[in-house]
Each structure stands twice: as C-alpha cells, then as structure tokens.
Amino acid sequence: MNRELKLAVIGAGYWGPNLVRNISEAPGADIVAVADLDAGRLESMRKRFPAVRMTQDHRTILADPDVDAVCIATPISTHRRLAEEAFAAGKHVFVEKPLAGTVADAVAIDEAARRAERTLMVGHTFVYNPAVTAVRELLVRGELGTVQYIDSQRVNLGLHQFDFNVLWDLGPHDVSITLYWLDEEPRWVQCIGGSYIQGGIEDVVFLTMGFPSGAIAHAHLSWLAPSKNRIMTVIGSRKMAVYDDVQAVEKVKVYDQGVDRLDSDELRRSYRAGDISSPRVPITEALQVEIRHFLARIRDGAEPYSGGTAGVRVVRVLDAASRSLKQGGVRVDYAAPAAARA
Ligand SMILES: NC(=O)c1ccc[n+]([C@@H]2O[C@H](COP(=O)([O-])OP(=O)(O)OC[C@H]3O[C@@H](n4cnc5c(N)ncnc54)[C@H](O)[C@@H]3O)[C@@H](O)[C@H]2O)c1
Known part of the structure; x- marks a missing residue:
C-alpha cells in the first residue's frame, strides 16, 4: 500500500490540532477531515487548514470510503464508542491516551480492532x-x-x-x-x-x-x-x-x-x-515520530509499540x-x- 493514506481527526480541542498539524507534515499522509461537536473550534481549525473538510458529525467521516484511518482526540469517556464505530466502518484507529477509562472498555476496543483486522494504536506519545x-x-x-x-x-x-x-x-x-x-x-x-x-x-x-x-x-x-x-x-x-x-x-x-x-x-x-x-x-x-509509526504499521500490519496490548496494560x-x-x-x-x- 504505497499510495498516500487519508486520515481524519475526531476532536479538535486542546490536543487534536497537534495531531492535525503533524499528519499534515508527515510524508505519505493527507489530512482530509476534522470533526468536532463545537462549531467555534472547527472555525479556528478552518483558518489554519482551509483545504481540510470540517464537520460537526463524525459519522460523515466514517461513512467516507476514502478515509483510511481516524485519530480520536476526544474526552476519555467517549473513546470506546467512537473507536468501535470506526472499526465497524473499516477504519484504522489511533486513540489518544489513555485508551479508555475502564479495563472493560480498553479490552473491548482492543478486541474490536482484532475482529476488524485493523491497526489500533494508542497515543502514548512519550514512548x-x-x-x-x-x-x-x-x-x-x-x-x-x-x-x-x-x-x-x-x-x-x-x-x-x-x-x-x-x-x-x-x-x-x-x-x-x-x-x-x-x-x-x-x-x-x-x-x-x-x-x-x-x-x-x-x-x-x-x-x-x-x-x-x-x-x-x-x-x-x-x-x-x-x-x-x-x-x-x-x-x-x-x-x-x-x-x-x-x-x-x-x-x-x-x-x-x-x-x-x-x-x-x-x-x-x-x-x-x-x-x-x-x-x-x-x-x-515525538508526535511526528508517533504519526509516522502509525502510518508504517497501517502499511505493514504489524502491532505498533503502543498497540492494543500496551494500551490495555497501561489502563490496568x-x-x-x-x-x-x-x-x-x-x-x-x-x-x-x-x-x-x-
Ligand atoms: N498525547 C498527549 O500528550 C496528550 C496531551 C493532551 C491530551 N491528550 C488526550 O487527548 C484527548 C483529548 O484531550 P483534550 O485535552 O484535547 O480535550 P478537550 O476537551 O480540550 O477536547 C476534546 C474535544 O473533543 C470534542 N468532542 C467530544 N465528543 C465529540 C464527538 N462525539 N465528536 C466530535 N468531537 C467531539 C469536544 O468538542 C472537544 O473540542 C484525551 O484522551 C487526552 O488524554 C493527549
């Protein structure tokens, strides 16, 4: 898979914009869409990234067959629902740290990734x-x-x-x-x-x-x-x-x-x-190294350093x-x- 990978970010609060910037700077990747419930946050993102599609409904991103992967940078309590929806739509998923707020939710996300045979990576930026x-x-x-x-x-x-x-x-x-x-x-x-x-x-x-x-x-x-x-x-x-x-x-x-x-x-x-x-x-x-690692693991299918196993361990x-x-x-x-x- 040598074509450019198309990525989207869900959540443009404090941390999401850092993911958007790093994806836009990574070779072999294109940031195509950003979702946030808050119209004001999308407006400030639009000024910085005028070519990127902005939406208040993340489901329009998941329904887009051109999007290969989504990065979830929303509050912890929303990670499981959004990640499961994304895997069900066939996307590779990057979830910000911590993977979830309970062990049950973290394990469910990991299992959803394995069932969908898609890459799951957790945003343990420091590794x-x-x-x-x-x-x-x-x-x-x-x-x-x-x-x-x-x-x-x-x-x-x-x-x-x-x-x-x-x-x-x-x-x-x-x-x-x-x-x-x-x-x-x-x-x-x-x-x-x-x-x-x-x-x-x-x-x-x-x-x-x-x-x-x-x-x-x-x-x-x-x-x-x-x-x-x-x-x-x-x-x-x-x-x-x-x-x-x-x-x-x-x-x-x-x-x-x-x-x-x-x-x-x-x-x-x-x-x-x-x-x-x-x-x-x-x-x-670190975030640039992390995004490149995610792209490489999508391409070769190997488990990221901070894949589901590592993500579940940290939550435990x-x-x-x-x-x-x-x-x-x-x-x-x-x-x-x-x-x-x-
Ligand atoms: N890797 C790091 O170093 C690092 C640093 C800071 C935060 N984080 C992580 O990033 C995640 C987000 O943290 P934050 O500080 O940016 O939070 P935040 O509250 O500033 O931003 C969250 C954003 O998600 C949006 N959102 C919530 N539900 C949504 C939905 N269903 N669809 C679309 N948008 C939705 C909110 O409107 C908000 O703009 C957390 O998991 C946090 O732990 C990681």
Whole structure:
C-alpha cells in the first residue's frame, strides 16, 4: 500500500490540532477531515487548514470510503464508542491516551480492532520521544545495569480536568514510559492522593509500582505545583540516568556513579563518582515520530509499540492505582479483577 493514506481527526480541542498539524507534515499522509461537536473550534481549525473538510458529525467521516484511518482526540469517556464505530466502518484507529477509562472498555476496543483486522494504536506519545528511546537503548545495551528504581515527577499548575483525575490525565505518560523501559508489568500498585481544588477529583497523586524484577517505580503527578517539572531518574546497578524533558539540550544525562563496595567498616565503603555524559538525542518532535509509526504499521500490519496490548496494560495499572487510591493507599495486586468504573 504505497499510495498516500487519508486520515481524519475526531476532536479538535486542546490536543487534536497537534495531531492535525503533524499528519499534515508527515510524508505519505493527507489530512482530509476534522470533526468536532463545537462549531467555534472547527472555525479556528478552518483558518489554519482551509483545504481540510470540517464537520460537526463524525459519522460523515466514517461513512467516507476514502478515509483510511481516524485519530480520536476526544474526552476519555467517549473513546470506546467512537473507536468501535470506526472499526465497524473499516477504519484504522489511533486513540489518544489513555485508551479508555475502564479495563472493560480498553479490552473491548482492543478486541474490536482484532475482529476488524485493523491497526489500533494508542497515543502514548512519550514512548516515541527520542530522549525516552535513548534511555531505553542504554537499558537494552546494559549500560545502566539492572534497574533498581525509577523516580519521576510530572507536575505543573493546571490544566485541571473535570471528568478524570490527575492519575488518568498525566499517569498514562509515566506508566507507559516505565513499562517500556522495564519491559515488564508490575506485580503490585499503590497510590495515595489529594483533591484540593475540585472535590473528589485528585489534583495530586503519588503512584508506586513494584515489579517482578525487584524494581520499584514511583511517580509524583500533580496539577498543583509552582513550576513545570518533567524529570525521571533511573537508578541502575552500574550507572544512573536522568531524563529531564524540560531541558532544551542534554535531556538525558548518564552518571557513572554508584556504590562499588559496602561493608560494615565505614572506611571500606567505596562510592564511585565518575564521569557525567550525555548521549546524542535527535531533535525530532515525538508526535511526528508517533504519526509516522502509525502510518508504517497501517502499511505493514504489524502491532505498533503502543498497540492494543500496551494500551490495555497501561489502563490496568491506572485501574489498580485507582482502587488503591480509594482504599487509602493499600497495595493492590496488579492481576486482581478490575474496577467497573475509574
Ligand atoms: N498525547 C498527549 O500528550 C496528550 C496531551 C493532551 C491530551 N491528550 C488526550 O487527548 C484527548 C483529548 O484531550 P483534550 O485535552 O484535547 O480535550 P478537550 O476537551 O480540550 O477536547 C476534546 C474535544 O473533543 C470534542 N468532542 C467530544 N465528543 C465529540 C464527538 N462525539 N465528536 C466530535 N468531537 C467531539 C469536544 O468538542 C472537544 O473540542 C484525551 O484522551 C487526552 O488524554 C493527549
């Protein structure tokens, strides 16, 4: 299939326009239509993309046989219905993160994709971020040794959501990156949090995941913080790495630091404080890498990195974390039955 693929985007709120721009810039793809319920949002999109068809009814897009694939960038609670309709119409589907708000909905979307024999990709943008890929390469090469723990901070002031808490808004990023780096699913999940601005919707959570390898990953997620931090630290048995997404250059730094020998005699402890290096990271927008990956997987039919399997895993972790949060932070078995509603 070497012809140009025709794509449409459903949802032109905060994030949808980024998808539209990146599709319009990707080789081998053409953005042909955008749907949004809100006429005002379509009007501002029309000014930026005058050649693209705008509609308030996404069904006109699904009925168009020329459209190969749709990207869904609508609120989480609408993902299942829209994705199932799109697969039933024979389209390939890209669903923004998280795949759905419940495990049942995520599994249903994955199954609909398999039944329709169409590509399903989830918008876990960060696994396409060249800095995140660079850390994964360090891990695969064994340069950091065995991962002992990961600590991350994804905090800023806003944007408060009204239907889901900060765990479901920012958590998909840290969870998808962590699973991608560690290449394993957690054994248990623990989460505490607080709702300070809107009753019942947590604006800060502290999420911890324990893995079969012995690694622990901790993420501090917040819409209520004085500055924007996007920093993840990986402590390996050989070296340590820091990925700081807010930095313009040297987003990844590798510290040749650790403890070489430790025994009860204080004088015989040996801490190593070696060189700090920074791997070359290509300056490419993650969303452009992500869209090109979607196009390539439509063409070759292989499962995307962030396909249905990865999308369902992330929702399972968020679901387990939600159950822990509701029970005051008890450790929840990752494999235990899912909650009915996030
Ligand atoms: N990958 C990322 O880094 C990233 C960043 C931000 C948001 N997101 C995800 O993108 C999705 C959308 O988030 P947002 O912040 O843009 O939300 P938003 O509320 O700003 O925009 C959603 C838009 O969808 C439209 N919409 C709702 N139902 C529709 C329907 N049936 N047909 C057509 N349009 C419909 C709304 O009118 C609105 O304009 C969410 O899943 C969110 O988690 C991903």
